[in-house]
Amino acid sequence: MELEARDHKVFSRVGMWLFLLSEILIFGGLFLVYAMYRAKHPADFHAASLELSRFDGTLNTAILLTSSLTAVLAIFSLQELNKPRRTALYLAATIGFGFAFLVVKAFEWGAKFEHGLYPRAAELGTKPHGEILYFGLYFTMTGLHALHVIIGMAVLSVMLDWVLRKKATQQNSAALENAGLYWHLVDIIWIFLFPLFYLIS
């Protein structure tokens, strides 16, 4: 019986890592396209990147890194300390940081739309080919990433509910652990997106 429970934990972890693997390859395809177009249009990519707010990008990086810290502390508080209330607080903080990230992102996208820098905008059409490609990739990749942040927040909200209803406990924390893994992966993807779009020299 005990052995069965342990096997169950291992299976759930293997399944989660396989899923994360497929996520890496989804973004990997986009990174491949990015690398090729940047190699073809280095000057245009640099010029287009200057349109982004480096401050907003750095702020959002700090927000997501901090949210990863609160996520790992949430799991630690349940698994090692058995303090579900603390776990609930850390989870709420993680969801809050995710929301803050999206608010900054919304302001950034809003500013781009105001300047006519969005897919198929007439103004963007007058720019060099490389800049059009840059903004196409920017909206696709940060958009897909933001979608992952939204999904992550939804999953963490379910986990918060489970912790409060004692459905996720010290003995039964596999789901919470997997939710944490997902959130960290979303953070890792941003770790690469940030320098590739905001810091082109």
Next chain:
Amino acid sequence: MSHARRYFAVWSALILLTALTVTMADLNIGRVGIIVVLVIAATKSTLVLLWFMHLRSEKRLLLKLLVPIAIGTLAIFIGLTYTDILTR
């Protein structure tokens, strides 16, 4: 509580590396800039994978190697496509 303190230390390192990569971008060091940026991003990801995602204490070799294998595969894809594009 030493574990919790370690998580804070990892977080501090991640923030410091972010500050470093932003500062490096201002220096405008040319073509090596992209390499520096990628090395810092890879270091940050490794920290997250090992400490936050607990791959450091993972006993199963398959799970330990899964991400390096995925990244290695991607590196081959991107590397081969890159040489193709540049030598056309």
